[in-house]
Amino acid sequence: MQRVCFLLQVRPERLEEYKQRHRAVWPDMLQALRETGWTNYSLFLRADGLLVGYFETPDLAAALQGMSQREVNARWQREMAEFFENLGDRNPDEGFLQLEEIFHLPETHDS
Amino acid sequence: MQRVCFLLQVRPERLEEYKQRHRAVWPDMLQALRETGWTNYSLFLRADGLLVGYFETPDLAAALQGMSQREVNARWQREMAEFFENLGDRNPDEGFLQLEEIFHLPETHDS
Numbered sequence: 001m002q003r004v005c006f007l008l009q010v011r012p013e014r015l016e017e018y019k020q021r022h023r024a025v026w027p028d029m030l031q032a033l034r035e036t037g038w039t040n041y042s043l044f045l046r047a048d049g050l051l052v053g054y055f056e057t058p059d060l061a062a063a064l065q066g067m068s069q070r071e072v073n074a075r076w077q078r079e080m081a082e083f084f085e086n087l088g089d090r091n092p093d094e095g096f097l098q099l100e101e102i103f104h105l106p107e108t109h110d111s
Numbered sequence: 112m113q114r115v116c117f118l119l120q121v122r123p124e125r126l127e128e129y130k131q132r133h134r135a136v137w138p139d140m141l142q143a144l145r146e147t148g149w150t151n152y153s154l155f156l157r158a159d160g161l162l163v164g165y166f167e168t169p170d171l172a173a174a175l176q177g178m179s180q181r182e183v184n185a186r187w188q189r190e191m192a193e194f195f196e197n198l199g200d201r202n203p204d205e206g207f208l209q210l211e212e213i214f215h216l217p218e219t220h221d222s
Contacts, residue, residue, distance in 0.1 A: 005155035022214040044116035044210035099155035
């Protein structure tokens with residue numbers, strides 16, 4: 001599994017609506033994520049809109065490529081784009097900044 | 112399991128040394144983390160020193176409290192403190208900013 005951490009910047013004036021949308025992500029969007037290898041996926045938000053994404057996937061390139069071919073993702077990303085700063089004409093899943101992993105302590109299965 | 116995401120700011124001029132230290136975390140420090148419920152723990156770094164921590168734990172308060180009582184953690188945190196900005200007289204594990212989780216897609220066990 002690859003562990004992926006990425007950053008995006010949500011517009012501070014849209015934070016509440018962004019949070020609300022993520023309490024009700026479309027079931028077919030969730031299903032598409034599952035089917036394309038996005039697992040243990042969380043989003044975390046700082047009060048100023050800094051968004052941290054974390055997920056695990058067998059293959060990041062395949063996970064991105066897989067979602068890019070899903071119609072539901074195109075619709076979702078189109079609706080989400082206006083919540084973010086500094087994306088230009090990219091979708092959020094094309095414009096995020098991936099961070100370098102510098103440490104990992106594995107899951108323990110014996111405690 | 113609680114999923115915890117936190118931020119700290121590494122001094123930009125100390126980034127390489129900070130990364131190097133995390134390629135060789137003391138084995139007794141790793142063992143203390145395991146024993147106090149820190150699991151699937153990763154650190155990610157942005158080029159300007161923004162550090163993102165992610166881990167999973169049965170009980171965050173117990174995980175922090177457990178480490179605060181370990182002598183090895185006191186030594187480790189003392190050595191790490193100088194790498195960070197804006198900590199004042201706190202240790203890194205007392206001064207981090209925890210982020211709010213706003214979305215989670217669980218691990219899939221059937222794919």
